[in-house]
Amino acid sequence: MATNSFRFCPTCAAAGGEWMNNREYRCPSCGFRFFQNVAAACGVLIEHEGRFLFLGTTWRFCGSGREC
Numbered sequence: 001m002a003t004n005s006f007r008f009c010p011t012c013a014a015a016g017g018e019w020m021n022n023r024e025y026r027c028p029s030c031g032f033r034f035f036q037n038v039a040a041a042c043g044v045l046i047e048h049e050g051r052f053l054f055l056g057t058t059w060r061f062c063g064s065g066r067e068c
């Protein structure tokens with residue numbers, strides 16, 4: 001969803017909602033709040049004889065010398 005794509009509140013259909021820092025939408029009529037903070041990540045959980053190992057990564061590790 002593109003930033004600032006709401007013209008009307010998706011909950012109450014009122015006009016006049018505000019975008020804060022292009023990441024948070026607030027509706028003054030009903031108080032609905034929408035946060036645009038998408039973050040991609042992946043991970044795997046390995047279990048062996050009751051012990052667990054979690055391996056994960058996010059986009060922040062790409063290009064920083066770690067596996068991506």
Ligand SMILES: [Zn+2]
Pocket residue numbers: 009010011012013014027028029030031032
């Ligand atoms: Zn609303």
